Amino acid sequence: MLDLLNRPLKNLRLSVTDRCNLRCQYCMPEAEYVWLPREDLLNFEEISRLVDVFISLGVDRVRLTGGEPLLRRDLPSLVRMLAAKPVLKDLAMTSNGILLADQIEALKEAGLKRVTVSLDTLHHDRFAALARFDELTRVKQGIAAAHRAFGTLKIDTVVIKGTNDDELVPLIEYGKTVNGEVRFIEYMDVGGATHWSWANVLSRAEMLERLSAHYGSVTAPANESSAPADRYALPDGTVFGIISSTTAPFCSSCDRSRLTADGMWYLCLYATRGTDLRAALRKGASVDELRELVAGLWRQRDDRGAEQRLALGDRRAFVPIKALKQDPHLEMHTRGG
Ligand code: SAM
Ligand code: SF4
Ligand code: SF4
Numbered sequence: 001m002l003d004l005l006n007r008p009l010k011n012l013r014l015s016v017t018d019r020c021n022l023r024c025q026y027c028m029p030e031a032e033y034v035w036l037p038r039e040d041l042l043n044f045e046e047i048s049r050l051v052d053v054f055i056s057l058g059v060d061r062v063r064l065t066g067g068e069p070l071l072r073r074d075l076p077s078l079v080r081m082l083a084a085k086p087v088l089k090d091l092a093m094t095s096n097g098i099l100l101a102d103q104i105e106a107l108k109e110a111g112l113k114r115v116t117v118s119l120d121t122l123h124h125d126r127f128a129a130l131a132r133f134d135e136l137t138r139v140k141q142g143i144a145a146a147h148r149a150f151g152t153l154k155i156d157t158v159v160i161k162g163t164n165d166d167e168l169v170p171l172i173e174y175g176k177t178v179n180g181e182v183r184f185i186e187y188m189d190v191g192g193a194t195h196w197s198w199a200n201v202l203s204r205a206e207m208l209e210r211l212s213a214h215y216g217s218v219t220a221p222a223n224e225s226s227a228p229a230d231r232y233a234l235p236d237g238t239v240f241g242i243i244s245s246t247t248a249p250f251c252s253s254c255d256r257s258r259l260t261a262d263g264m265w266y267l268c269l270y271a272t273r274g275t276d277l278r279a280a281l282r283k284g285a286s287v288d289e290l291r292e293l294v295a296g297l298w299r300q301r302d303d304r305g306a307e308q309r310l311a312l313g314d315r316r317a318f319v320p321i322k323a324l325k326q327d328p329h330l331e332m333h334t335r336g337g
Pocket of ligand 2: 020021022023027068
């Protein structure tokens with residue numbers, strides 16, 4: 001099943017909660033937020049049914065996200081239900097790592113295949129400034145636990161000029177100690193990033209320049225590019241990634257969609273409208289009816305939000321704060337990143 005730009009539906013980012021125990025400046029900078037009503041959240045049976053619908057249309061990779069996914073009670077039970085679906089080739093999770101040390105064994109035992117932990121700085125004071133609370137110690141414990149459980153992990157870092165752009169090398173060096181592949185994400189002007197400006201974006205080209213200046217020539221391993229990250233190798237063989245969503249978007253090969261914790265389905269990170277699959281589900285739609293609904297929307301998909309944003313001349317924060325307050329679904333922490 002292809003969309004209007006010939007892209008298949010392969011990846012589903014599944015947000016299990018919009019709540020978070022951090023307040024990252026690039027995602028949740030405001031003092032207060034309106035949360036999704038609890039009664040609107042899909043229960044695990046509902047999530048599982050919807051995942052079956054997506055699987056029947058080609059999805060073979062699911063990533064649990066949030067908000068902070070580890071705040072969702074009894075997450076291993078959901079993982080167990082999803083891991084039992086033989087078609088799923090990948091079942092991963094992106095977490096801020098704070099609660100990971102306590103839960104990693106249960107998640108692995110339930111069938112989670114791998115984890116990505118977000119980590120933007122190795123300095124305690126900077127962590128507090130960036131995320132409101134200094135949770136660096138617990139995040140590092142979570143990363144160590146993931147290393148022990150899986151042997152490897154990915155570490156995602158949003159790079160912001162003037163904030164943490166002097167930590168590219170220290171983060172790669174830290175990654176080496178935990179067999180973590182660091183992926184630098186360009187700062188994006190997604191909903192939620194109300195403080196975004198071009199001046200704070202460190203581009204992929206600048207990142208590569210700085211890393212080459214430190215390590216010597218950086219090469220792109222042949223056939224190693226797996227969107228969204230472009231992967232590179234240092235002279236000692238260490239591999240790292242760059243997700244250049246802002247300066248070199250990869251919309252032309254984007255095979256992912258997003259399901260929020262309350263069952264809204266979005267075809268693009270920048271989509272301003274989604275489809276309420278929870279309503280359809282709770283009205284008693286059959287699997288075939290849901291399948292038809294999802295397939296019909298995917299076939300009409302022509303979203304390429306990041307490319308369109310790049311084409312704009314004068315570019316400011318994507319969604320004005322007033323609009324964000326009226327619809328929390330526009331927020332990055334509701335969409336799952
Ligand atoms: N709370 C979890 C975490 O932080 O890993 C999962 C959800 S979070 C929304 C998913 C990813 O989105 C994180 O890696 C985060 O760094 C990224 N993200 C959020 N806002 C961003 C922005 N403005 N630009 C680039 N990446 C962003
Ligand atoms: Fe930070 Fe993730 Fe929470 Fe957003 S959802 S504030 S990126 S930890
Ligand atoms: Fe995919 Fe939209 Fe992101 Fe482009 S902006 S890569 S279409 S989610």
